[in-house]
Amino acid sequence: MSNLLEVRNLSLKIGVQEILHDVSVSVPRGGIVAVLGANGVGKTSLMRCISGIYHATGGSILVDGEDITKLKSHEIAERGVLQAPEGRQIFSNMTVLENLVIGGGPLGKQELDHVLSLFPRLEERLKQQAGSMSGGEQQMLCIGRALMRKPKVLLLDEPSLGLAPKLVRFICDLVERIRSEGYSVLLVEQNVKAALRIAGRASVIEGGRIVIEGEADDLARDPRVTDAYLGGHVH
The missing domain is CATH 3.40.50.300 (P-loop containing nucleotide triphosphate hydrolases)
Structure with missing residues (x-):
């Protein structure tokens, strides 16, 4: 390998x-x-x-x-090479979907569907303000945002x-x-x-x-x- x-x-x-x-x-x-x-x-x-x-x-x-x-x-x-940084560093005042779009560059539906398949909880909260989610959910968003660029x-x-x-x-x-x-x-x-x-x-x-x-x-x-x-x- x-x-x-x-x-x-x-x-x-x-x-x-x-x-x-x-x-x-x-x-x-x-x-x-x-x-x-x-x-x-x-x-x-x-x-x-x-x-x-x-x-x-x-x-x-x-x-x-x-x-x-x-x-x-x-x-x-x-x-x-994409990083999910320490402390998550999400955009708190934006929605979950907006975070994924802005973090992932050009939004591809295939990439979004893949991220949401990994994190069903994010799919339930796409319109929710990211800063109002729990720490665990914010970590999912941070990793999902990095994965948007494959x-x-x-x-x-x-x-x-x-x-x-x-x-x-x-x-x-x-x-x-x-x-x-x-x-x-x-x-x-x-x-x-x-x-x-x-x-x-x-x-x-x-x-x-x-x-x-x-x-x-x-x-x-x-x-x-x-x-x-x-x-x-x-x-």
């Missing part, structure tokens, strides 16, 4: 502060790869580099073999943040379904247990560096991971 997204030896400095150092992550076609770690270790900065919000100070980012490291964020989106690579930044356990399971099941439809997913998560359950591979980042990487099943049994993030075990 070839890699659709390759992040190679990526470094990021903001001012004098080194945020990322020599970070390498790859996402195979039709795979889920998780980047794990506590808050403030560089996970979101990595996502912002990939999506073009930040510009790396070293290393390279390739999508489908094309170097996108120096492209602007809209150019990266045009090449099929991305090659879907970047999911903390999709379980602030959600009840039942909704975390729903989001994880949804990410697996998205992958089964052929999408490639890079998942950034503090919820290590949930992420390792659905990812094929995973990397742990601390202080802007990858400190552990490997198959998700192996990391779920690795004492360095279980002791630090999982209370000693995974169910």
Whole structure:
């Protein structure tokens, strides 16, 4: 299975502060790869580099073999890299449908029908103001908006943040379904247990560096991971 997204030896400095150092992550076609770690270790900065919000100070980012490291964020989106950002960042005063239209570019009925098949709850709320929905529903809208452009690579930044356990399971099941439809997913998560359950591979980042990487099943049994993030075990 070839890699659709390759992040190679990526470094990021903001001012004098080194945020990322020599970070390498790859996402195979039709795979889920998780980047794990506590808050403030560089996970979101990595996502912002990939999506073009930040510009790396070293290393390279390739999508489908094309170097996108120096492209602007809209150019990266045009090449099929779409992000569902941390904190959801929906348009609160617009309806659900308006959010999907404005986030997805030219509205295609086929894409809309597909998103609504994944999220029946959004179909029930198409005319509702997005800001009046629950946190879980807003997260569905955030992911659905990214899927409107049929991305090659879907970047999911903390999709379980602030959600009840039942909704975390729903989001994880949804990410697996998205992958089964052929999408490639890079998942950034503090919820290590949930992420390792659905990812094929995973990397742990601390202080802007990858400190552990490997198959998700192996990391779920690795004492360095279980002791630090999982209370000693995974169910």
